[in-house]
Amino acid sequence: MDFKISKCSGSDLKQCVPIFIKVYAKSPYNEHWSKNDAVKRLKSVYKGNKTYCFTAKLDNQVIGFILGRDYQWYDGKRVFLEELVVSEEFRRKGVGTLLWNAFENRLKSRGVVLVQGLVNSNSTATRFYKKISLGESDYKLFEKKVRRFL
Numbered sequence: 512m513d514f515k516i517s518k519c520s521g522s523d524l525k526q527c528v529p530i531f532i533k534v535y536a537k538s539p540y541n542e543h544w545s546k547n548d549a550v551k552r553l554k555s556v557y558k559g560n561k562t563y564c565f566t567a568k569l570d571n572q573v574i575g576f577i578l579g580r581d582y583q584w585y586d587g588k589r590v591f592l593e594e595l596v597v598s599e600e601f602r603r604k605g606v607g608t609l610l611w612n613a614f615e616n617r618l619k620s621r622g623v624v625l626v627q628g629l630v631n632s633n634s635t636a637t638r639f640y641k642k643i644s645l646g647e648s649d650y651k652l653f654e655k656k657v658r659r660f661l
């Protein structure tokens with residue numbers, strides 16, 4: 512299959528929304544995103560960070576995407592990998608790797624010093640991250656529910 516990786520445009524982002532909703536509704540995430548909230552989420556990352564956003568397409572249809580956001584740190588510019596999603600039917604065909612390669616090349620060309628990402632430990636992404644040589648951080652995520660979800 513001939514997958515094409517390109518910079519994510521505004522209209523591409525619209526095509527990312529249903530993929531995002533479908534993938535995160537499944538285990539281990541079980542997150543039920545409304546269309547409105549998914550659009551808000553993806554737009555909030557995309558805005559101001561277009562340079563770190565790519566899509567994978569097959570026959571001009573988006574089948575996967577990667578979105579990152581940069582921030583300043585004491586050692587230089589860092590990037591947080593916010594989303595890396597491939598539609599289930601196109602997994603294990605190298606699409607995630609193609610997206611990652613485009614993204615990593617962009618990080619290098621922008622002089623980014625470090626890239627970080629959050630991953631559910633039960634997700635297949637754990638093995639993917641190992642494959643692309645992302646090591647585990649010394650930092651641990653802490654959280655507390657401040658309001659019950661209605």
Ligand SMILES: CC(C)(COP(=O)(O)OP(=O)(O)OC[C@H]1O[C@@H](n2cnc3c(N)ncnc32)[C@H](O)[C@@H]1OP(=O)(O)O)[C@@H](O)C(=O)NCCC(=O)NCCS
Nearest residue numbers: 594595596597602603604605606607608635636638639642
């Ligand atoms: C993580 C994800 C993007 C990987 O996409 P993909 O297109 O399937 O990745 P690739 O085909 O490039 O896989 C590269 C390597 O990663 C590893 N890998 C990926 N998925 C795997 C799985 N389900 N089980 C074991 N290893 C896996 C393998 O080593 C694979 O190489 P191989 O197929 O030659 O063995 C995809 O599984 C996904 O969208 N997951 C749900 C969303 C998610 O959790 N995103 C990450 C958090 S933001």
